Structure formats: structure tokens, C-alpha cells
Amino acid sequence: CARRGAAGRAAAAAAVMDLFGDLRRMNKRQLYYQVLNFAMIVSSALMIWKGLIVITGSESPIVVVLSGSMEPAFHRGDLLFLTNFHDDPIRAGEIVVFKVEGRDIPIVHRVIKIHEKENGDIKFLTKGDNNEVDDRGLYKEGQNWLEKKDVVGRARGFLPYVGMVTIIMNDYPKFKYALLAVMGAYVLLKRES
């Protein structure tokens, strides 16, 4: 048993040495190539995200449900896909994601009342399915209605559980850094043979 342990440790040490050996053997050109590769991946991800923002018209087309106020439809950790087309009218019964003025947290609730003027100006009230009362208590001091400008988007589709990763990363920042470090190491050290 002790011998197997020593052999195991030796193998692990050899693997690590290999890795560093790889790193040292990489000449400058290869290193630049790896870095550029990494930059490409990051830029592509950013482009896809920005593209989504343009296509959907929403500043944040994918949001994670943070509270249980829309249960049993949505639970904490679910992922929501939003659109925010300018000509899409806001109607009672729709699920909207909005931000209260001055606060950064997006809230996902249902529209229960709308009053729209002829010129299109609209004021509306929201309420979480799982809440007893409407959201007036959540709005800004003195604010009784929400307006179009407060809306981040309308929920069009959803995936359960997937957003949990974001919540975990938020609650345990060490996990986030560890994940980023592993991803970064993988991309930088991966060699195309």
C-alpha cells in the first residue's frame, strides 16, 4: 500500500513537471500564439453577448431568477431569456423583468395592471405570483407605477436550474476565481499538436 502511494505521488509529480516542461519548451512564437488564441475566445464570447443585446433589444437578455417570488413557475437559479422590442406593448399578464430606479437588482414579476394613454405612455403595476401584495412596496419612495424605461425585458423563454452556477459564483467568490484560473490555465497551456 505504501509503495502504491509513493508510485502515485511520483506519477503526479511527473505530470506537473511535464506541464512546466511544456511551458518552458514553448518558444516565444508559440506563447504569443497561445495568448492570441485566448484573446480570440474572450472576444468571441463578448461579441456573442453584445450581439444578443442588439438582437433582443434588452440590456441584459439573459437573467438569473434570484428569489422565490414567482414560484411555482420560476425558482431561484432558473435562467430567463428576455426580449425588449420597442414596439412590443406591455400587457396585463406578461412577465417582465424590471429594475427599480437607483437599484441594480433585476426583479422578475407579472404585470397586473396597465393604464396606457393614447400617445403610448404607459404606467403599470407588477406583482410576484407568490407574493400576497403588489410591488408598490418595492418601488422607489413615492413611486406608484412602473414605466417602460424601468423594463429590462419581457420573459420569453426559460431554462430551469442552469443559472445556479451564477448564484454560486456570487455567493462564493473563491469558486469564481478558481473556475476562472482553471479555464485560463487550460486555454493557455492547451497545445494544438
Next chain:
Amino acid sequence: RKNVEDFTGPRERSDLGFVTFDITADILKEKCIFDWNVKQLFLYLSAEYSTKNNALNQVVLWDKIILRGDNPRLFLKDMKSKYFFFDDGNGLKGNRNVTLTLSWNVVPNAGILPLVTGSGHVSVPFPDTYETTKSY
């Protein structure tokens, strides 16, 4: 219908409407709306009308969540509205064209969230005078 101070919002006097209704629904009648990807239905009754102040008003009067596996037949009589039917102003008095529609939000296990409005609606005309006594 009464003219009451809207105590849930801005402190001005607005019209408060009282509606009672019956709902008979058989959700599984035509084809099963509860397929493998439907987690629940969010049913709601909304009143839609126009007033002098606002070209379009929609107020959700009542809602119900129907989970997969729940009894799909609804036979509700003499229901009172769950939420206060306050108008933004005094537009309910004498309003002949208040339409009640039943709609529902289909919540899938994963995927698109469609909002469907039931075909057929009921028109509810509001009287020209206010009630001074509580008839609820």
C-alpha cells in the same frame, strides 16, 4: 361600483369596481394542453376598458395557478375579484364597454413561455351611479 379613495396607491379618489363572476372551464377538452413539457398554467381574468384619461386600461381581477396533475375542470361560481379593481381616475362610472377576458400563461419545464388569450369574452357595463351601501 363606488368612488373611493384608492388607499393602495396615490391618495386621490378613484373609481373602485366590484365584479362577481362564474368560470366554467374544461382544460383538457379539445386536446391536452398539459403535454410532457407543461409544468403549470397561470390563469387570469382581466378587465379591459377605455376611459377619458387613458386609451387602454387592463386590470387583472383574479388569477389561479393550475399545476400539472391538478383537476383540470374549473367550476367556479359567484367569485369575487381577488384584487381591487381601481381605475386610474373616475372612468368606470357609466362605462358600457368593460370587457372581461380569460387568458393563461403556459409555463413549460423548459422553453418558450407563451401567453394565450382565450377566444370569447364577456362585456360588463358599469352603472351610471355610485353605490353608497356595501352590497358585497
